[in-house]
């Protein structure tokens with residue numbers, strides 16, 4: 001955790017400080033060593049929020065793009081269960097930064113819990129993530145939108161766990177240590193829009209600055225329902241055209257044969 005309550009005030013860790021966990025209210029100790037990034041730890045026990053993921057510099061980098069007051073926000077569901085959202089904006093959007101793997105069931109529960117959620121997923125943890133995505137880039141076909149592409153058979157290019165998400169999933173392929181932009185593909189972040197259509201998905205290329213600005217100003221990142229609708233219509237039309245082509249070729253070939261054999 002980056003935030004604990006010290007005399008009731010949300011406070012980042014600093015050496016020697018003690019505070020209280022905003023979720024369970026137990027005592028927390030500021031851990032300010034050299035091995036791991038500075039954080040708050042529960043005294044003598046594991047984190048009380050089962051959804052909590054050990055924070056990496058990647059998490060911290062992302063959270064710090066947003067005001068501290070929005071970070072590590074307590075959320076409570078109707079049954080009183082409490083969770084810490086990585087970032088919750090005053091406009092009601094929740095950002096969850098996911099570095100490690102997540103079970104599909106837990107992913108679904110979190111999506112249901114937060115509702116207006118965007119996943120930001122590290123694509124730098126597994127060695128295979130980026131090469132798979134680079135292969136996808138070669139298969140991208142254009143959509144009615146400049147920055148949105150359509151991809152067929154997405155299961156070949158994305159980790160399966162993210163493919164049936166009900167909310168947008170944004171992949172960040174830049175590693176935590178990257179100082180220089182390694183490639184244009186890694187500089188951008190890639191938004192997998194929710195919902196597949198006829199085994200296709202829509203993928204939007206977004207700049208980091210656009211993302212931060214949209215989230216910070218409370219604008220919606222994109223009208224993904226409209227985008228999906230138009231992409232789906234395009235795929236449907238293409239499929240109908242392919243079928244018509246195929247039928248025409250088939251009829252032509254049958255006629256051709258008839259003509260050949262008929263005359264003979």
Ligand SMILES: [Zn+2]
Pocket residue numbers: 021022023024025026042047048049
């Ligand atoms: Zn706690």
